[in-house]
Amino acid sequence: MVAMQTHYLKIGQLAARAGISVESLRYYESEGLISANCRSENGYRLYSDESIQKLGFILHAKKIGFSLKEIKRLLGLRLNRDQHTCEEVKDYTGAKIREIEQKIADLVKMKSALVSLHEACCGGNETADNCSILQTLEAPFTFEKIESGDS
Amino acid sequence: MVAMQTHYLKIGQLAARAGISVESLRYYESEGLISANCRSENGYRLYSDESIQKLGFILHAKKIGFSLKEIKRLLGLRLNRDQHTCEEVKDYTGAKIREIEQKIADLVKMKSALVSLHEACCGGNETADNCSILQTLEAPFTFEKIESGDS
DNA sequence: ATAAACCCTGAAGCTTACTATAGGGTCAAG
DNA sequence: CTTGACCCTATAGTAAGCTTCAGGGTTTAT
Structure with missing residues (x-):
């Protein structure tokens, strides 16, 4: 099931919703963790549901102790699930524990x-x-x- | 009883004895934690027993979790024991705990x-x-x- | 129309505790 | 007399995760 994209969020809105700063979001982008799905005509970042979900993943992982670098790897696993095994993912949490x-x-x-x-x-x-x-x-x-x- | 100063240590000797690097020692000095008692004619740092003791204090405090900044404060308490109370010192460890x-x-x-x-x-x-x-x-x-x- | 509140980029600054680098003096051994 | 092991100072770089700044466009409310 493909959800319909109701509307995009601007960076300030997403930041407020996530309880982090605009600068953090841009920093995460600079570190290759998350980028806006697209830009508005004037160059503003626009975030879709997908990005919002991804940010959720990031903050969740951060909360349980993964560093941004590690989260970047986790996002890679997440994105290419079919190329990785459960074992691999589990090893990762095991090491972190x-x-x-x-x-x-x-x-x-x-x-x-x-x-x-x-x-x-x-x-x-x-x-x-x-x-x-x-x-x-x-x-x-x-x-x-x-x-x-x-x- | 005043112990006689047998001999001074140069920075490399003190560092080796303490198991830290020469650079760390100089760094501690730059942060105002510890300085050599005197210098030799050629400008080498010379450390007396007193300095060695002080470094012991520092490393000990570090080991139990105090930051260098905090240790600097502790050294202040240590130096001017008579101007501080046990209560004060105990508050400090309490907060750290x-x-x-x-x-x-x-x-x-x-x-x-x-x-x-x-x-x-x-x-x-x-x-x-x-x-x-x-x-x-x-x-x-x-x-x-x-x-x-x-x- | 103008001020506040947004957005952009790029670069610098912050913290902690060092480590490394550059450039140079000193000292003991062979 | 030169090599290597020390010592000196001052400055820059490192990691992590931002924050702040400089300089400039946009949008919204009044």
């Missing part, structure tokens, strides 16, 4: 280190001369232990 | 969205024409629901 898990694990580590610091501190109104937080950040630090910290 | 918690929560949301997508997909060898992942990213999307997603 592992990536996110890694980020979470890193943050959880940071958080627990911070929480121990935080809880050891009296938080009192006296001067920080003997503040345990500062002391811990300071003191028992050997450089060797640090290197492996960053991803 | 909440920030990290927020990031974790966002990532967890992303992950669970991704996992439902991922699990719904057959992952089979057939073409992605009916791939549930692509369909879900595509279809039931209304712009209104998106806006509140980003921090």
